[in-house]
Amino acid sequence: MGLALAALMLTAVIFGLHSVSNAQAGNTQLLWYGQSAFKLTTPSGKVLLIDPWLxxxxxxxxxxxxxxxxxxxxxxxxxxxxxxxxxxxxxxxxTNAKLVSTYDLGQAMVAFSGYPKNLVPFETQGNFGGELTLVNGEVKVAFIPAVHSSSVASDGSPAVFAGNPGGFLISVKNGPVIYHTGDTDLFSDMALIPQFRQVSVMLACIGDQFTMGPQRAAEAVKLVNPTTVIPMHYGVFNLPGTPQAFSQALRQQGVKSQFRTMKVGEVLKL
Incomplete structure (x- = not known):
């Protein structure tokens, strides 16, 4: 009986440690730097930065x-x-971080912004409708259109066209699906996104003037139907859109998604 009990206890300890390890390994972390800049850390510890204006x-x-x-x-x-x-x-x-972008934007950033050419390989470039598989399959990044504009400039030179603007649908294996809208207006094809992947977290621009404001952003959330929506791209350049107005618009439009704001520097475990 003593040996059997000891064996049972050892099994429980091993199982418990395994469960703790899996729980820790299962966390995807999201940090907001402000504006549209986020840091995504995968369960394996890989780091992806999105629109990194830190x-x-x-x-x-x-x-x-x-x-x-x-x-x-x-x-x-x-x-x-x-x-x-x-x-x-x-x-x-x-850091030798590779660039994930549309092909046109990648070429423009090499030519006019100084992004190292060797860090813009073919396998991290794509276009709308396409999807990249990164980190040995742990992360997939799909290219989503946006209604906006796109240009880059070198010091003192006029801005040049940098391809069409977009957003990203980032899917973490056995984890969250994150839709970063980029800068965009509302467009009806957003309703197609959940037909392919159910969005866990939508990072929605709400600033108005240069992007959709709170009312149109609320309609976009209704189309995408994410589990949670987090506002971004506000509070800079005196843009009029605010999280408070966005929250009110979501309620008025009967959106069921959970509304959450992030503080600059806050980390969410997804």
Whole structure:
């Protein structure tokens, strides 16, 4: 009986440790730097930055955050404007992060923004309707259209066209599906997104003036029907859209998705 009990206890301990390990390994973490800039850390510890303008006016720790980045595996850029390209080139040179973008934007960032050409390989470039498989299948990134514009510029030179703007649908294996809208207006084809993947978290631009504002963003959420929606791209450049107006619009339109705001520097475990 003693040996049997000891064996049973050992099995329970091993199972418990295995469960704890799996729980820890199962976390996908999302950090907001302000504006449209996010850091996504996968369960295996891979790091993806999205529209990495870390030194934006909402982030008082921008310089420190930039200096603290030691590992970045991929940088995802939705379109060519400076508040989305942000610190991408500096980070890439520091960490050897590969660029994930449309092919046209990738070429423009090499030619005019100084992104290292060797870090813009064919296998991390794509276009709308296509999907990339990264990190040995742990992450898939689908290219989603956006209604906006896109350009890049070198120092002192006029801006040049950088392909069509977009968003990303990021699917983590056995984890969340995250839709980053980029900068966009509302468009009816958003309703097609959940036909292919159910969105766990929608990161929705709400600033107005240059993108959809709270009312149109609420309609976009209704079309996508994510589990949770988090507003972004507000509070900079005196844009009029606010999370409060967005929350009210969601309620008025009967949207069932959970509304959540993030603080700059906050980390969510998904």
């Amino acid at each position: 030194e934006n006016p909402l982030n008082p720790n921008g310089k420190a955050d930039l200096a603290a980045l030691k590992q970045v595996d991929f940088i995802l850029v939705t379109h060519g404007h400076s508040d989305h390209v942000g610190n991408a080139v500096e980070i890439a040179k520091k």
